[in-house]
Amino acid sequence: MDPVGFETHDHAHCMASALAKAEEECAEKGLQLTPVRRRVLEILLEQHRALGAYDVLEHLRAEKLGSQPPVAYRALDFLVSHGFAHRIERLNAFIACSHPGERHAPCFLICRECSAVVEAPGRQAAQALREAAAQLGFGVERVAIEAEGLCPACGPAA
Amino acid sequence: MDPVGFETHDHAHCMASALAKAEEECAEKGLQLTPVRRRVLEILLEQHRALGAYDVLEHLRAEKLGSQPPVAYRALDFLVSHGFAHRIERLNAFIACSHPGERHAPCFLICRECSAVVEAPGRQAAQALREAAAQLGFGVERVAIEAEGLCPACGPAA
DNA sequence: TTGTGTATGTTACATTGTAACGATAAACAA
DNA sequence: TTGTTTATCGTTACAATGTAACATACACAA
Incomplete structure (x- = not known):
């Protein structure tokens, strides 16, 4: 597994x-990657960092894809529950999964x-x-x- | 370490x-376990479960020890930063430490x-x-x- | 057509958290 | 004593995060 450091x-x-x-997996499993869901995933991937639900919502608003919180939360819930994104509890934020498909x-x-968030291999810790x-x-x-x-x-070496 | 299961x-x-x-440690380190801080710790210990900041605040209000959110958050921050309590990110809640003093x-x-929260030994995972x-x-x-x-x-055995 | 299920839209609200500023109190030096 | 410093506390006002509830739209099967 590439750690995507x-x-x-x-x-x-x-x-x-x-x-x-994501498209492949949704097709396989009969999940619906609707325009909003797909776009939210794209937004998370584009930003490549942890975004709050309201950050995502701002993008959706700008693109007329939805204007109220539930729209963002639903799409994010879908992505999280199917492993395309993760929720960072500490930040109340979401980030695209770096290893979709892999368990x-x-x-x-x-x-x-710098608020960077990186997904590290956590098999042993888990x-x-x-x-x-x-x-x-x-x-x-x-x-x-x-x-x-x-x-x-940002560390001492820097 | 007793897991307090x-x-x-x-x-x-x-x-x-x-x-x-907690009193001993505060005396040692010159920390001030003020009435509010002490009472918040007691409340967490009494309840013996994860409490939201606003739950704690309700108790403080009832006892005329403070009525506004910052009062609760400050006391909780003090307790957390000195290891007398922990924050449960997942629940946005706080719980008294089961092993105060021990690193x-x-x-x-x-x-x-049932929403029970238990502190387990996490040395290896960490x-x-x-x-x-x-x-x-x-x-x-x-x-x-x-x-x-x-x-x-609550598990399958039950 | 008529149901059934899934997804979306929207309102209204609940919950959680903080910035900012002034008041208070204890410790200590001049 | 007086002034100074520091930590704590009190309060207002608001920001940020999250959800319950209900209406709507669409696809697909009976």
Whole structure:
């Protein structure tokens, strides 16, 4: 799994590929990637950072695709519940998934300086969490693993 | 470390002991456990569950200890920043720390049925997170590890 | 056609969180 | 004592985030 780190990357390509992946998966599973849902995913991919629901809504308004909060929340819920986007609890914000299609336990690194958010491989952390929970008889269904700190560009090295 | 699981326990004792611990630590470190801060900690301990800031505020209002949101948020911020309480991002809520004084990476199990929240040992999950972050050159300062699922009482066994 | 289900549109409101500014109180030096 | 500093507290006013409820539109099957 490519960690999609803090380095620069071919953004146009990553967008197009994520969008194609989403379309493919929706076709497969009979999910409806409606214009609003598709556009919200595009917005998240374009921005390539965590956006609040109201940030997304502003874009939708500007494009006459919807003007009220529920429109944005519904589209975001759809994207999140099918794994095309993730919710960052810490920020009350949403971000496009970096690895659509792959089963993965998301795990986010949030830079407190530049607000960059990166999705890191979280398999091991999630597994450790499941084990700790199992010890207490707790059955984990969903996890939210988030770290706040300094990204390479903002860190002590910089 | 006693996991303080989902079992029943001597609540009066756990409250008194946590409060004593907080007083001791504040005395040591020169922190001021003022009446409002102390009372908010007591409220969290009494309830023994995650409370929203406005829930706490209601108690404060009833007791004439403060009536406006900032009063509750300040006290909660104090408690959180000194490790006497934790914020549950997922719930926008706060809970008294189950292990005051001990250095620990908090990790929370949230039951989606009964809303119980339990603090589980999260050392390993936090460590895994730190390692994954280090791979990307990210320096972790704070972590939020939260799991949603079913507690033993609400689970398939029940 | 008539239902049925899904998605959308909209209103109105609930909940959560903060900036800003002044008042108060304790600690301490001049 | 007086002035100064610092932390805490009180309050207003508002910003930001999220949802319940109900109406509408459209596709597709019975």
